[in-house]
Amino acid sequence: MENGGSEIKRWRFKGNEGLSRKSRVTIRGMLHMLNAYLDSDDTRPVVPLSHGDPSSYPSFATTPFAEDSICTALRSGKFNGYPPSAGVPDSRRAVAEYLSKDLPYKLSPDNVYLTIGCSQAMEAIITVVARTNANILLPRPGFPNYETRCAFSHLEARHYDLIPENDWEVDLAAVEALADENTVAMVVINPGNPCGNSFKYEHLKKIAETARKLGIIVISDEVYGHLTFGNNPFVPMGVFRSITPVVTLGSISKRWLVPGWRLGWLVAYDPDGVLAEQGILNSINGFMDTSPDPTTFVQGAASQILLDTPSDFFPKVINKLREAAEICYDHIKEIPFLSCPSKPEASMFTMVKLNLFLLNGIEDDIDFCVKLAKEESVVILPGTAVGLKNWLRITFAIEPSLLDDGFVRVKEFCKRYSA
Amino acid sequence: MEKLKANGASAIGKWRFAGNKDLHQASPSTTRSILTTLIDNLDSDESKSVILLGYGDPSPHPSFAITPIAEDAISAALRSAEFNGYPPSAGIPKARRAVAEYLSKDLPYTLSAEDVYLTIGCTQAMEAILTAVICPKSNILLPKPGYPYYEARCDYEHIEIRHYNLLPENGWEVDLVGVEALADENTIAMVIINPGNPCGNAYKYEHLKKVAEMARKLGILLISDEVYAHLTFGNTPFVPLGVFRSIAPIITIGSISKRWAVPGWRIGWLVAYDPDGVLAEQGIIESIKGFMDISPDPTTFVQGALPRILEDTQGEFLSKIVNNLRVCADICYDLIKDMPSILCLHKPEASLSTMVKLDLPLLKGIEDDLDFCLKLAKEESVVILPGIAVGLKNWVRITFAVEPSSLEEGLRRMKVFCKRHTSKSM
Numbered sequence: 001m002e003n004g005g006s007e008i009k010r011w012r013f014k015g016n017e018g019l020s021r022k023s024r025v026t027i028r029g030m031l032h033m034l035n036a037y038l039d040s041d042d043t044r045p046v047v048p049l050s051h052g053d054p055s056s057y058p059s060f061a062t063t064p065f066a067e068d069s070i071c072t073a074l075r076s077g078k079f080n081g082y083p084p085s086a087g088v089p090d091s092r093r094a095v096a097e098y099l100s101k102d103l104p105y106k107l108s109p110d111n112v113y114l115t116i117g118c119s120q121a122m123e124a125i126i127t128v129v130a131r132t133n134a135n136i137l138l139p140r141p142g143f144p145n146y147e148t149r150c151a152f153s154h155l156e157a158r159h160y161d162l163i164p165e166n167d168w169e170v171d172l173a174a175v176e177a178l179a180d181e182n183t184v185a186m187v188v189i190n191p192g193n194p195c196g197n198s199f200k201y202e203h204l205k206k207i208a209e210t211a212r213k214l215g216i217i218v219i220s221d222e223v224y225g226h227l228t229f230g231n232n233p234f235v236p237m238g239v240f241r242s243i244t245p246v247v248t249l250g251s252i253s254k255r256w257l258v259p260g261w262r263l264g265w266l267v268a269y270d271p272d273g274v275l276a277e278q279g280i281l282n283s284i285n286g287f288m289d290t291s292p293d294p295t296t297f298v299q300g301a302a303s304q305i306l307l308d309t310p311s312d313f314f315p316k317v318i319n320k321l322r323e324a325a326e327i328c329y330d331h332i333k334e335i336p337f338l339s340c341p342s343k344p345e346a347s348m349f350t351m352v353k354l355n356l357f358l359l360n361g362i363e364d365d366i367d368f369c370v371k372l373a374k375e376e377s378v379v380i381l382p383g384t385a386v387g388l389k390n391w392l393r394i395t396f397a398i399e400p401s402l403l404d405d406g407f408v409r410v411k412e413f414c415k416r417y418s419a
Numbered sequence: 420m421e422k423l424k425a426n427g428a429s430a431i432g433k434w435r436f437a438g439n440k441d442l443h444q445a446s447p448s449t450t451r452s453i454l455t456t457l458i459d460n461l462d463s464d465e466s467k468s469v470i471l472l473g474y475g476d477p478s479p480h481p482s483f484a485i486t487p488i489a490e491d492a493i494s495a496a497l498r499s500a501e502f503n504g505y506p507p508s509a510g511i512p513k514a515r516r517a518v519a520e521y522l523s524k525d526l527p528y529t530l531s532a533e534d535v536y537l538t539i540g541c542t543q544a545m546e547a548i549l550t551a552v553i554c555p556k557s558n559i560l561l562p563k564p565g566y567p568y569y570e571a572r573c574d575y576e577h578i579e580i581r582h583y584n585l586l587p588e589n590g591w592e593v594d595l596v597g598v599e600a601l602a603d604e605n606t607i608a609m610v611i612i613n614p615g616n617p618c619g620n621a622y623k624y625e626h627l628k629k630v631a632e633m634a635r636k637l638g639i640l641l642i643s644d645e646v647y648a649h650l651t652f653g654n655t656p657f658v659p660l661g662v663f664r665s666i667a668p669i670i671t672i673g674s675i676s677k678r679w680a681v682p683g684w685r686i687g688w689l690v691a692y693d694p695d696g697v698l699a700e701q702g703i704i705e706s707i708k709g710f711m712d713i714s715p716d717p718t719t720f721v722q723g724a725l726p727r728i729l730e731d732t733q734g735e736f737l738s739k740i741v742n743n744l745r746v747c748a749d750i751c752y753d754l755i756k757d758m759p760s761i762l763c764l765h766k767p768e769a770s771l772s773t774m775v776k777l778d779l780p781l782l783k784g785i786e787d788d789l790d791f792c793l794k795l796a797k798e799e800s801v802v803i804l805p806g807i808a809v810g811l812k813n814w815v816r817i818t819f820a821v822e823p824s825s826l827e828e829g830l831r832r833m834k835v836f837c838k839r840h841t842s843k844s845m
Contacts, residue, residue, distance in 0.1 A: 011668070013607040013640040015702025016553045019709030026712070028508075055503040062503060071494050080478040080485055080683045085451070116539065116715035123715070128439050148713055184436035215435040245434075260503045260719030279438025286442030289451070290571055292539035292546070295718045296683030 018152060025144050027052075030385040037374040047398070047406030050381045052193065052348060054397035055257045059320045062257045063313040066305050070261075073300030083296040085288040087114025087265075094303035095265050099248075102236050113266045113284060114302075116294045117259065118223040121249040121266035123149055124291070125219055128283040129184045130155040137178055137186035139170070140387040141194050141351060143221070146187060159387065160186070164341040164351070168195040169203050172210050185217040185247075191224040191234060194386045194393040195351050196325070196344030198232040201239075208240035217280075222250045223264070226314070229322035230345025241269035245280075252305060254348075257317065263298050321348065321396075324403055328396035331407035337414040338392070348397035351383065354390050360419040365390045371417075376409040441575055450475075450567055453808045460796045467800040470821075470829035475616065475771050476682050477820040482743045483680045486736040489728050493684075496723035506719040508711040510537025510688075517726035518688050522671075525659050536689045536707060537725075539717045540682065541646040544672035544689035546572060547714070548642055551706035552607055553578055560601060560609040562593070563810040564774060566616050566644070570810075581606070582810060587764040587774070591618040592626050595633050608640040614647040614657060617809045617816040618774050619748070619767030621655040624662075631663035640703070645673045646687070649737070652745035653768025664692035668703075675728060677771070680740065686717045686725060744771070744819075747826055751819040754830040760837045761815075771820035774806065777813050782840045788813050798839075799832040 021029070031050055038046060054060035073079050079088070086092065092109040100107045115121040126149045129136065135156035138146050142159070150157040160175045162168040175186060188207060191198045199207075211218045220237035228234045237246050251264030268275050268284060275281050325344045332340045332350075337358050344350035354365055362368050365382040369392070372378050383391030396403060454473045461469060477483035496502050502511075509515065514537055519530040538544040549572050552559075558579035561569050565582075573580045581601045584594040593611065611630060614621045622630075634641045643660035651657045660669050674687025689707065691698050698704050748767040755763045760781040767773035777791055785791050788805040792815060795801050806814030819826055 010638060011640075011697055011701055012604065012638045013552050013557075013701055013703065014554060015704075015706035016551055016709075018553075019551060019706040019713075021705070021709045021712060024712070028712070053504045061500060067497055070497055074490055074493055077484070080681050081476045082682045120715045128442065129436050131437065131439060134436075145713075152713060181435060215433060217436050245436075258503045259505045262716060262718045274434055278434055278436055279440075279443070280436065281438075283438035283440075283442040286439075290442070290575060292543045292715055293685060295685045295721060298718060 024148050025385060026148060027144060027381060027385055030381060031379065034369055034373045034379050037370050038377055038379070039374060042377045044377050045402065045405075047378045047402055047409065049395050049398070049403075049406055050379045050393075051395055053259050054348065055259065057397075057399050059399055060257050060317070060397060063309060065309050065313070066256050066258065066301075069301040069304035069308075070298060072304065073297040076300070079297035079300035081296065083293045083299055085293065086285070087112070087294070088296065088299040088302075091299040091302035094306050095267075098306040099236070099238065099250075099267065102234070103238050107238070107267065111268050111270070113268075113288055114294055114299055115264045115266055116292060117253055117262045118221065118249050118251040118264040119145065120291070121251070121264050122146065122221065124266050124284060124287045125247050125249065126150060126153050126155060127287055128280060129217065131184075133182050134184045135180070135182050136184060137175060139187065139189060141383065141391070141393070142187075142387055143189060143193050144385060144387075158183070162192075162195060164353075167342045168192055168197040168351070169199065170207055172206060175210055176214065179214045179216065183214060183216055185219050186211060187219045187221060188237065189221040190237070191222075191228055191346035193224060193347050194349045195342065196347050196349050197342060198228045198230065198234060198346040200232055201235050204235055204237060205240055205243070208237070208243040208246070212244035217245050217247055217275075220246060220248045222248055224254050224347040225250055226255055227318065227321060227348070228346040229318050229325065230343070232345060234346070238267065238269050241271055245270055245275050255314070255317070256305065256309070261298055263294050263302065324396040324398070324400055325350070327400055327403050328394060328407070331404075331411070335407075335411050335414055337418070344396065349393050349395050351388065352392045352394055354392060356390060358419055359414065359417045362417050365392060368392070372410065372413055376413050378406045378409050378413075450804060450808055454802065454804065457792055457796045457802050460793050461800055461802075462797050465800050467832075469800045469802065470825050470832070471802045472818050472821060472826070472829050473802045473804045473816070475818060477771060478680045478682060480820070480822050482822055483740060483820060485680050486732055488732050488736070489679055489681060489724075492724035492727035492731070493721060495727065496720040499723070502720035502723035504719065506716050506722055508716065509708065510535070510717070511719065511722045514722040514725040517729050518690075521729040522659070522661070522690060525657070526661050530661075530690065534691050534693070536711055537717055537722055538672075538687045538689055539715060540676055540685045541644065541672050541674040541687040542568065543714070544674070544687050545569065545644065547689050547707055547710045548670050548672065549573065549576060549578065550710050551703055552640065554607070556605050557607045558603070558605050559607060560598060560639075562610065562612060564617050564806065564814070564816075565610075565810055566612060567808055567810070569610055579605075583609070585615070585618060587776075590765050591615055591620040592622065593630055595629060598633055599637070602637045602639065606637060606639055608642055609634060610642045610644060611660070612644040613660065614645075614651055614769035616647060616770050617772050617804070618765070619770050619772055620765060621651045621653065621657060621769040623655055624658045627658055627660055628663055628666070631660070631666040631669070634667040641667055641669045643669060643671045645671055647677050647770035648673055649678055650741060650744060650771070651769040652741050652748060653766070655768060657769070661690070661692045664694055668693050668695075668697045675725075678737065678740065679728065679732070684721055686721050747819040747821070747823055748773070750823055750826050751817060751830065754827070754834070758834050758837050760841065761833075767819065772816050772818040774809075774811065774814050774816055777815060779813060782837065785840055788815055791815065795833065795836050799836050801829045801832050801836075
């Protein structure tokens with residue numbers, strides 16, 4: 001049975017070009033490519049400095065309390081049915097209460113929509129604001145899932161720069177120059193992926209003011225919320241809700257180290273009803289109604305996880321991240337072939353510039369990472385994947401000893417290619 | 420700081436963002452919203468208990484309680500700490516393998532794990548295949564009566580819908596002559612729901628074979644929604660459409676939601692039957708993979724629990740569910756037979772619900788099915804789904820998968836309601 005068979009001229013169905021994976025730049029795709037270069041004869045352990053998911057490392061294991069919460073919800077028998085489309089009410093209330101702890105007001109559960117991780121929250125807001133001829137402002141370097149989602153929704157992506165010499169702050173002048181009458185929103189990732197930065201209060205306020213001036217929504221991706229260990233504490237964008245309409249995206253994935261549990265949220269801050277009047281809230285509801293839902297009993301565990309996790313769990317994780325970030329930064333300082341313009345103070349990553357002029361026989365960041373994988377069994381994400389060619393995104397959230405080992409190998413590697 | 424105002428005020432001329440109209444249109448046509456409207460119509464002063472015979476979710480009822488084995492499987496997967504990370508986009512390999520093995524039990528061959536994609540319930544599997552086949556000007560054949568989520572999804576994706584009839588006098592079989600007349604060169608696929616929702620029927624082997632042959636003749640993709648697989652309790656056993664994979668390329672979608680009564684666990688699958696590589700050649704497999712890559716994933720530890728759930732659940736539990744459904748279907752059929760103004764043309768033999776016809780001339784002051792359901796909700800606190808929601812005006816869908824005592828009470832009240840509204844001339 002094949003096309004051209006005697007009974008029918010052809011099969012009438014064919015694939016959707018919009019889903020083609022060919023032109024997509026994804027982190028997964030890039031890492032898949034690099035992993036293929038690993039040398040199976042190398043007896044040394046592979047050192048992955050490329051993931052956003054440290055949950056397989058003992059230093060970054062979740063708390064048994066979170067597991068207990070899931071089991072309690074499961075065994076209650078109350079969460080086996082379909083959940084309501086915006087989320088189980090008690091869980092929305094819990095997220096509102098949790099987020100309100102960092103806000104100067106009380107968030108209403110009505111503003112909270114439960115999603116399948118932060119990823120689906122991102123899918124929701126991009127789908128909601130996409131329309132013909134519209135464009136959105138994304139950070140560079142950034143998180144390529146935004147670009148992929150925008151392409152799929154036919155929303156034009158324009159990139160504004162983050163300024164490395166300024167601790168990766170947003171180039172607000174560039175934002176204003178980029179925007180036009182078709183710009184609908186700007187995405188900010190804070191704490192930063194891939195830069196490992198945490199925006200200051202004043203800077204976030206300026207971002208909000210710029211958005212207001214341009215008449216656009218600020219979409220604040222706060223999936224790394226609270227994972228800061230430097231001088232700048234985490235400030236949620238919701239603090240500035242009276243300046244411009246804000247939509248926040250978040251989840252339990254990073255702070256609780258459970259990305260596989262797939263529980264996140266989209267929060268619409270709309271004190272003056274602008275999002276409502278412009279039809280954004282209706283659209284969010286429409287999206288929720290026609291989209292998959294997070295597992296009901298995982299939602300059911302939200303209240304316990306978010307509000308009752310023993311407080312000693314969080315500093316433990318922060319300390320581990322701080323320790324790893326220090327190891328990472330100290331090593332980089334000793335490798336002249338790499339420059340880190342801004343010491344990581346948040347999330348799990350840092351952006352590092354390749355001083356190619358000091359290296360011989362390395363073409364670019366991708367070439368560096370391919371050869372590094374092949375020769376040293378160390379996997380680092382090339383900056384091209386996140387929008388900055390000839391930079392690297394280094395993940396430091398792994399066991400400290402493995403991190404050390406990895407950097408020793410990176411140093412050796414660079415020396416070998418030294419010009 | 421000056422209050423933000425909607426378009427027309429503040430520092431700049433106007434706000435530049437607006438909602439996505441496609442999303443507004445999609446939601447009202449789902450069953451959920453229609454049932455919500457009916458529930459809003461309940462009389463809050465009425466002391467009668469509310470009886471819901473409208474939801475396809477038996478999990479709240481003790482007769483359909485889940486098996487502890489499933490809970491244990493989840494707990495074990497969670498505690499193993501092996502499943503806290505992001506899953507691969509097509510699903511974790513051992514779960515895909517387990518689904519392939521599970522489905523192969525009912526097939527004359529062994530499915531490969533590579534043909535299985537794990538999804539967030541059957542719902543996301545449906546989304547995946549519909550998204551994978553979209554192309555401009557194409558149309559898709561959907562059953563009438565059917566499951567309105569298909570219509571909502573097709574509307575949202577701007578796929579033209581054409582409805583083929585299911586024939587009530589023929590056990591709700593597909594009107595194949597009608598299908599052939601409906602299809603044209605832009606028809607790309609046909610959805611069949613077996614066992615049937617909302618009709619409660621199970622298609623015979625011979626009929627399914629004819630459906631496959633028709634799909635081949637028309638050159639279209641068959642999408643078989645088998646979310647109610649194995650929930651048959653009449654004379655016709657469940658036959659998976661995959662049995663006919665050598666006749667036409669097939670996509671099957673399913674989940675554990677109904678058979679294990681855990682729709683909230685959100686785990687299902689899409690399976691591609693493509694022995695001759697047609698789906699691959701036509702780019703369908705690439706599209707499915709592309710969809711999986713950018714779409715949300717089922718919770719990793721629920722995937723991790725799937726092998727145990729599928730392999731270790733006792734036959735006793737699965738039979739118990741089917742027996743309880745049989746008892747309820749019998750109660751439903753017997754009580755409906757006793758109502759002159761309601762006609763059940765085909766005794767339910769599968770899934771959780773049945774379609775019955777309203778004899779409107781016998782019902783005084785009842786305009787149509789929606790009116791019937793609104794008044795029934797208000798006067799008797801019984802909620803059933805108007806047939807318009809599933810494409811058949813002046814029919815109603817009764818979900819019988821509830822506690823037998825509630826079902827009896829609900830149908831007893833429906834009989835009282837019908838009597839009350841019977842024309843004086845009868």
